Amino acid sequence: xxxxxxxxxxxxxxxxxxxxxxxxxxxxxxxxxxxxxxxxxxxxxxxxxxxxxxxxxxxx
Ligand SMILES: [Zn+2]
Numbered sequence: 001x002x003x004x005x006x007x008x009x010x011x012x013x014x015x016x017x018x019x020x021x022x023x024x025x026x027x028x029x030x031x032x033x034x035x036x037x038x039x040x041x042x043x044x045x046x047x048x049x050x051x052x053x054x055x056x057x058x059x060x
Contacts, residue, residue: 042049
């Protein structure tokens with residue numbers, strides 16, 4: 001395996017990380033109640049996933 005010969009300077013390290021930016025989480029909307037839901041997860045409000053009730057939601 002390659003081993004770095006020199007320690008990366010603070011400038012080079014920070015230049016590399018300057019391109020790393022936080023991105024907004026990709027959220028969809030529940031087709032049942034319209035609440036924002038994370039992908040591959042049951043809706044936190046109505047507890048439905050792909051049109052079926054899979055868990056008890058907090059319907060208020
Ligand atoms: Zn829902």
